[in-house]
Amino acid sequence: MDDVITEAVLRVVESMQENLGEQLTIDEMARTAMFSKFHFSRVFQRVTGLSPGRFLSAVRLREAKRLLTATTLTVTDISHRVGYSSVGTFSSRFTSSVGVSPTRYRHLDRLTAPAAAANRRPAQVPTAMTVRGDISSPLEGRPVFAGLFPDRILEGWPVSYTVIHTPGPYVLEDVPEGRWHLIAQSAADGHEGALNLPASGDEALCIGRHGPITVQEGAGPEQADLALRPMSAFDPPVLLALRELLPAGLSPALAVGR
Known part of the structure; x- marks a missing residue:
């Protein structure tokens, strides 16, 4: 990829991180990148896989997750620090992206794995298919989460x-028809259950993406192999609270289940 483009996008990502409480506009981001607004939007999406606005929202919510676990600030204070004027809008966006409310996320460490897992489970669908493959990772011996999502x-x-003990074969069952992105991640250190973001952020993660995968009834199992790599500044932050997906009765660090 052109060095000029990557450096421009990196400047914008760093600007997002440094100005989370500000209402950054596409025009301001384009000026930071030193591109026209329309060229900047296309380039940014090509590099990161997301629009600038969507990426900024993810960066804000990642910081909110950090503040919820590392500080005693109120949810209202945190929402303002990460650029939301309405705590209601912040709470709604956080819940839809992370999978739990801000208050619940703050107390996840005090939940047992069975209690968290029982909270929500994907419903089985009658005409579901299977996606399978092999996941490799530079972090051998670490658990790996793999899931299918509507976006990147x-x-x-x-x-x-699914969550597998170590990189290797995986199977995703009960997959509904549609176009899905396979995303897998592992963590570089074992704290926070090895499957949740370290307090310091995304730098300890390895991640991989594949897709979109088109799943159709009667087409047979889909094959999708994936190689994980260290997460970079251009990767969208991981928002989902993965601990909520742990199967009942299994330890957070070595959980296996659908």
Whole structure:
């Protein structure tokens, strides 16, 4: 990829991180990148997989997750710090992206794995298919989460998911028809259950994406292999609270289930 483009997008991502409480516009981001507004939007999406606005929203919510676990600030204070004028809008966006409310996320460490897992599980669908393949990772011996999502960002609720003890074969069952993005991640260190973001952010993660995968009834199992790599500044932040997906009765660090 052109160095000029990557450096321009990196400047914008760094600007987002440094100005989370500001109402950054596309015009301001384009000026930071030193591109026209329309060229900037196309280039940014090509590099990161998301629109500038969607990426900014993810960066804000990642910081909100950090503040919820690392500080005693109120949810209202945190919402203002990450650029939301309405705590209601913030709470709604956080819940839809992370999978739990801000207050629940703050107390996840005090939940047991069975209690968290029982909260929500994907419903089985009658005409579901299977996606299978092999996942490789530079972090051998670490658990890996893999799920199917509507977009190129790990947020919201996966239509199907699994957690495997170590990189290797995986199977995603009960996959409904549609176009899905396969996203897998592992963590570089074992704290926070190995499957949740470290307090310091995304830098300890390895991640991989594949797709979109088109799943059709009667087409047979889909094959999708995936190689994980260290997460970069251009990868959208991981938002989903993965601990909520742990199967009942299994430890957070070595959970296996759908």
